[in-house]
Amino acid sequence: AIGNAFAVLSNPEKRLRYDEFGSDQEHVSTGRARHYNYYTEFEADITPEEIFNVFFGGHFPTGNIHMFSNVARDAHYYPRRHRNERAWTQEQEEEENRPQNSYSAFIQLMPVFIIIVVSVITQLMATNPPYSLFYKSSIGHVISRETENLQVPYYVDKNFEKNYQGAELQELEKTIEKDYIDYIQTSCWKEKQQKSDLSNLAKLYRDERLKQKAESLKLEHCEKLSSLIGMHKGG
Numbered sequence: 001a002i003g004n005a006f007a008v009l010s011n012p013e014k015r016l017r018y019d020e021f022g023s024d025q026e027h028v029s030t031g032r033a034r035h036y037n038y039y040t041e042f043e044a045d046i047t048p049e050e051i052f053n054v055f056f057g058g059h060f061p062t063g064n065i066h067m068f069s070n071v072a073r074d075a076h077y078y079p080r081r082h083r084n085e086r087a088w089t090q091e092q093e094e095e096e097n098r099p100q101n102s103y104s105a106f107i108q109l110m111p112v113f114i115i116i117v118v119s120v121i122t123q124l125m126a127t128n129p130p131y132s133l134f135y136k137s138s139i140g141h142v143i144s145r146e147t148e149n150l151q152v153p154y155y156v157d158k159n160f161e162k163n164y165q166g167a168e169l170q171e172l173e174k175t176i177e178k179d180y181i182d183y184i185q186t187s188c189w190k191e192k193q194q195k196s197d198l199s200n201l202a203k204l205y206r207d208e209r210l211k212q213k214a215e216s217l218k219l220e221h222c223e224k225l226s227s228l229i230g231m232h233k234g235g
Contacts (some may be wrong), residue, residue, distance in 0.1 A: 130164065131156050131176055133183060147173040150231055152180045181228060187221035195219065 008018045131154045132141040140157035147154070154176050164172055198214035201207065 128157075130160060130172065133176075133180055147177050149173065150177050150180075150228055152177050154180075181225070184221050184225045184228065188219065188225050191217070191219045191221055 008014045128139045132139070133154055135142065135144075135155050141155040143156050143158060143160065145154055145156055145160075146152060148170075152173075195214055195217045198210055198217065202210035202214055
């Protein structure tokens with residue numbers, strides 16, 4: 001209805017005919033026996049989509065809208081033709097933008113691909129450590145040994161003795177002892193913290209059971225650390 005009103009009001013000739021004949025579907029005959037359907041000349045020259053764009057799209061109709069089509073048959077031809085042209089143009093733009101969109105998506109995903117590739121390469125190049133402070137059958141560290149200086153226990157695989165001998169073995173055992181001392185120190189700190197927390201809770205709630213538990217808690221790793229320090233001084 002809005003399109004029809006726009007077609008009439010925008011064309012003085014159509015407006016004049018509308019004032020004379022109205023909007024009824026009447027066939028008016030002339031002396032030449034030619035029949036005109038004036039109703040069809042009042043059909044919309046603007047599509048609903050174009051009306052929507054006028055109010056909500058932020059722009060007015062472009063040259064695709066033929067406002068002054070005076071022949072009745074053109075009223076049917078032009079809107080259909082321009083709708084087909086717009087559809088064809090839209091498809092062409094989508095085809096042109098599709099490779100660019102794919103390229104943009106590839107560029108955005110490039111950092112992820114690089115991280116994955118680097119991670120895979122790092123895992124392939126990484127080798128298992130020559131020792132473990134604990135028994136680990138998953139990597140073959142099942143043979144128990146002790147360092148010569150501090151008698152720190154550690155585990156190796158079956159090929160360890162072939163690869164480490166003499167000075168290389170001594171340097172490796174120094175590293176093992178340092179790692180072990182770091183582990184003992186961390187474990188000792190955790191034990192002291194746990195004992196202190198229990199003592200504070202016992203005082204806060206005046207709970208005798210918690211107090212006895214805190215006092216009975218042994219600091220095994222702290223004792224091992226003291227023993228290692230004594231051995232080191234003695235050595």
